[in-house]
Structure formats: structure tokens, C-alpha cells
Amino acid sequence: MAKKLLLINPGNEDKLNAASVGLFFTFPPPSLAYLAALTPPDWDIQIVDENVEPLTFEDADLIGITAMTSNAHRAYEISEQYRQKGIKTVMGGIHASMLHEEAMQFVDSVVIGEAESVWQSLLHDFANNDLKRFYRGERIPLENLVVPRNDLYSNRYRLKASVQTARGCPMDCEFCSVTAFNGRTYRQRPVEEVLDELEGLNCRDVFFSDDNILNYGKKAEQRAIQLFRGMVDRALKKRWVSQVGIDFGNNPKVLKWAKKAGCLGVFIGFESVNEESLEAMHKARNLKLGVRHYKDVIKRIHDHGMGVHGAFICGNDGDRQDIFQRTIEFILDSKIDSATITILTPLPGTRLYARLRSEGRLLVTNYPDDWKHYDTAEAVFRPKYMTPDELEEGVYQIYEHTTSKVTSLKRAFNSFIQTRNLPVTAIAYSLNRGLGSFATSKYQYVKNARSSEIKDSYLSHPATDGENSKAGATQNSPELTTPSAKM
Ligand code: SF4
Numbered sequence: 001m002a003k004k005l006l007l008i009n010p011g012n013e014d015k016l017n018a019a020s021v022g023l024f025f026t027f028p029p030p031s032l033a034y035l036a037a038l039t040p041p042d043w044d045i046q047i048v049d050e051n052v053e054p055l056t057f058e059d060a061d062l063i064g065i066t067a068m069t070s071n072a073h074r075a076y077e078i079s080e081q082y083r084q085k086g087i088k089t090v091m092g093g094i095h096a097s098m099l100h101e102e103a104m105q106f107v108d109s110v111v112i113g114e115a116e117s118v119w120q121s122l123l124h125d126f127a128n129n130d131l132k133r134f135y136r137g138e139r140i141p142l143e144n145l146v147v148p149r150n151d152l153y154s155n156r157y158r159l160k161a162s163v164q165t166a167r168g169c170p171m172d173c174e175f176c177s178v179t180a181f182n183g184r185t186y187r188q189r190p191v192e193e194v195l196d197e198l199e200g201l202n203c204r205d206v207f208f209s210d211d212n213i214l215n216y217g218k219k220a221e222q223r224a225i226q227l228f229r230g231m232v233d234r235a236l237k238k239r240w241v242s243q244v245g246i247d248f249g250n251n252p253k254v255l256k257w258a259k260k261a262g263c264l265g266v267f268i269g270f271e272s273v274n275e276e277s278l279e280a281m282h283k284a285r286n287l288k289l290g291v292r293h294y295k296d297v298i299k300r301i302h303d304h305g306m307g308v309h310g311a312f313i314c315g316n317d318g319d320r321q322d323i324f325q326r327t328i329e330f331i332l333d334s335k336i337d338s339a340t341i342t343i344l345t346p347l348p349g350t351r352l353y354a355r356l357r358s359e360g361r362l363l364v365t366n367y368p369d370d371w372k373h374y375d376t377a378e379a380v381f382r383p384k385y386m387t388p389d390e391l392e393e394g395v396y397q398i399y400e401h402t403t404s405k406v407t408s409l410k411r412a413f414n415s416f417i418q419t420r421n422l423p424v425t426a427i428a429y430s431l432n433r434g435l436g437s438f439a440t441s442k443y444q445y446v447k448n449a450r451s452s453e454i455k456d457s458y459l460s461h462p463a464t465d466g467e468n469s470k471a472g473a474t475q476n477s478p479e480l481t482t483p484s485a486k487m
Pocket of ligand 1: 169390
């Protein structure tokens with residue numbers, strides 16, 4: 001009889017996620033689909049993503065769990081339940097890669113780094129009852145990758161398939177774990193292989209899960225155009241979104257071919273409208289362009305009929321109380337279609353984490369339980385020019401002022417005027433309403449949960465140093481926003 005492998009992406013503690021509010025940006029995480037594709041045929045494989053479906057804890061021979069930091073606590077809970085039944089568990093992903101000793105307390109085996117290079121030997125060891133405590137995966141070349149088993153995912157995602165064309169980022173933003181994990185490398189798949197994979201998909205809406213599908217420089221431009229042109233030549237008729245750097249909006253050739261290839265819109269990390277904060281976070285490309293040119297970037301993308309979803313981070317060391325009003329004004333004036341506002345979060349392994357820790361500014365440190373608060377919606381450190389409470393309230397106010405029903409309608413109208421694109425307009429409206437509802441639910445959840453003693457004390461009386469983690473202190477690697485095959 002075939003052995004059963006259950007691969008799990010845990011949900012967050014509060015059950016609030018993009019899927020719970022019907023956001024457009026729901027897509028299958030690519031990592032588990034790659035591991036499923038590498039699993040020998042004598043295994044039955046099931047993938048459960050708690051962000052879109054419940055986990056029923058059915059039995060299996062082996063459990064594989066991936067996790068980022070905010071859902072690591074849930075991953076440990078799941079693992080413990082299975083281990084109580086005598087079922088072995090393996091954990092990988094960015095959090096376990098950063099804090100493998102911590103993860104080892106809760107699972108039977110930990111994969112550090114990209115899991116693809118060690119996955120088959122791990123399964124072989126399991127079959128021989130010789131599972132090792134740690135497996136160290138290498139960064140693999142991206143030629144001849146297997147085709148990820150997107151077919152094993154639930155059908156509940158709005159974007160039915162994730163396709164990776166590249167991994168990593170050569171930049172070095174202080175808060176970001178992509179570069180630490182990937183060593184500031186940028187690896188690309190051969191364009192023809194990406195096109196073959198796209199051609200084999202039986203869905204129209206696709207998420208390119210790269211950290212930046214364009215990257216930087218002339219070669220990157222040529223490669224992006226080759227990819228987009230190939231999508232047109234093969235008549236793939238996909239609609240897609242992707243993360244890009246701010247340079248995307250300064251490249252008319254790339255814009256033209258992206259639109260022809262079916263791009264609905266892009267996700268850009270503007271990060272801040274405050275250049276002092278961009279400097280603090282080492283956001284080099286945005287600084288080089290200058291905040292005063294942000295609106296030009298948005299306009300050029302709009303002129304090509306595509307939407308722009310911006311990401312902004314509040315709570316940087318350059319941010320004072322006026323950052324919230326400045327961000328509201330930018331969002332409304334720039335006619336950006338939609339935006340995510342997050343709170344600066346020191347993820348384990350990042351330089352930001354190391355710095356805030358050394359400055360005694362980490363406030364929520366009862367690890368691993370407290371990792372659930374590291375979800376970019378809560379202030380887990382002491383900001384420089386405001387209290388954590390003011391930071392959370394300020395971010396909530398940005399959503400309040402930019403996503404009400406009336407404002408969302410006005411913004412959607414602007415989206416249509418700018419892009420002349422009805423799907424982009426509809427997505428912008430539903431995203432703004434969904435994000436507003438998500439922010440309200442999250443804010444209320446956090447406030448209610450704040451009856452806990454730790455939270456009450458740190459919010460009104462910032463601690464000098466609440467650090468009590470052993471696990472978090474020993475890691476020095478990053479957190480991926482869009483994990484590759486980091487189980
Ligand atoms: S935030 Fe974006 S640009 Fe900066 S290092 Fe991370 S992936 Fe690269």
C-alpha cells in the first residue's frame with residue numbers, strides 16, 4: 001500500500017488572512033507544490049493550506065509542514081498533535097531555516113534552506129527509519145525544475161496557480177529576509193521552461209511569485225521582454241499579477257510587453273513616503289528615484305492599462321506622528337489603486353531584528369508563542385518617535401481614511417479613468433473594501449487580545465528590554481516573503 005504524505009501550510013492564530021476576507025491576492029504557496037512534484041510515485045500526497053481550508057488532522061505516514069514566522073507557533077501545535085499519535089513530522093520553510101534549534105524542539109526533523117536538494121534523501125531516510133534531525137538544503141540552479149503540483153491545491157484560491165520565474169533579490173533592505181536567505185543572489189529560470197509551465201496550466205489567472213519579476217539592469221530588461229513576448233507569441237491568454245521593483249514603472253518597453261502578455265497589475269514596495277525612513281531601511285532603488293517621482297511611476301503603469309498595488313511600512317526610525325497623514329494623502333492623491341499598510345516587523349534572521357535587539361527595543365519576546373504577533377499588524381518593538389499603541393492606531397487610521405465604501409468607490413472610479421480597464425477597476429474596489437475589513441477585524445482582534453498582562457504593560461510603558469529569547473538570538477538569516485521550495 002502506498003505511504004501517505006500530508007503537506008501542510010498552517011494558518012495564523014487569529015484565522016484572519018486574505019482568503020477570510022475574499023481578497024483577490026490569494027494564491028497557492030509554491031513551495032509545497034515543488035516538494036510534491038519531487039516525491040516518488042509510491043507516495044499518496046495531499047496538501048492542506050489552512051488559509052483556505054480546515055485541517056482535519058487525518059492520519060498520514062509523514063507530515064511535512066512549512067511556516068513563516070507568524071504561523072510558526074501554529075506549525076508547532078500541529079506537529080505536536082501528530083507526534084502524540086506517533087506520526088513523524090518534518091518542518092521547513094523560512095522560520096525553521098532561521099531558527100532550526102527552536103523548531104527541533106517541536107518536530108522530528110528540520111530542513112534548513114531550500115528543501116528540494118534534500119527532499120528525496122529525506123524520504124529515503126524516513127523509509128529506512130533513519131530520519132536525521134537536520135537536513136541542510138542548498139540553493140539549487142533553476143534549470144530543469146520539476147513542474148510544481150499546483151493540481152494538488154484546493155480550488156479556493158482566486159489566482160489558481162503560482163509560477164516562479166526567479167528566486168531572490170540582489171538588494172539589501174534591512175527589514176527583508178529574502179536577501180539573507182538567498183545571499184543577495186538572483187537566480188532565473190530559462191524563459192522557455194517558464195513558458196512551457198504556463199502553457200501546461202489549465203487556469204487563466206496566475207500569480208508570478210517572484211520577489212521581483214523584472215530585477216535590475218539591461219539583461220533583466222531583455223529577459224523580462226523575452227518572457228512577456230513569449231507569452232504573446234504562444235497566445236497563452238493568461239491574466240497575471242506579480243511583485244516588481246519600482247524600476248518597472250520607468251521602463252516603457254517592459255510596460256508595453258507586460259500589458260500585452262496579460263498583466264492586470266503589479267505589487268510594488270514603495271515602503272514609505274518619507275525619505276528619512278527609506279534611508280533607515282536601506283531601500284536603495286526607491287531612494288535613488290526619490291519619493292517625489294512615485295506618482296510618475298504609478299501614472300506610467302496606469303497609462304499602460306495596468307493597476308498598482310502599493311506596499312507601505314510604518315514605524316521606521318524616520319517616522320514621526322505625521323507619517324500616517326502623509327501616507328493617507330499620498331494614497332489618495334497618487335490615485336494608486338490599492339495599498340497594504342504594515343507595521344515594521346523585525347523578523348528573525350534579519351539585520352533589523354539584530355539591530356532592534358541590540359538596542360533593547362524588542363517588546364514581545366516570549367518565543368515561540370509570541371511569534372504569532374510578528375505578523376506585521378502588531379507593533380512588537382518600541383518605535384522611535386511614538387508608542388506601539390500609537391503606531392497600531394495610526395496604521396488603522398490609514399485604512400479607515402482610504403477604504404470606506406464611499407472612498408473605495410471614488411478610488412475605483414479613478415482606477416477606471418486612469419487605466420480604462422474594468423477588471424483592474426473591479427479588483428481595486430474589492431481589494432480596498434477587503435483590506436479595510438481585514439484591517440478593522442485585525443485591529444479589533446489585537447485590542448481584544450490585549451487584555452493579556454504582557455501587552456497591557458508594554459503598550460503604555462515601553463520596556464527597556466523585554467528580550468528573553470534564546471532561540472531568536474542565535475539566528476542570522478532571513479525571511480522570505482514568497483517562499484520558494486522552502487518547505
Ligand atoms: S524588500 Fe524587496 S528590494 Fe528589498 S531586499 Fe527585499 S525583495 Fe529585495
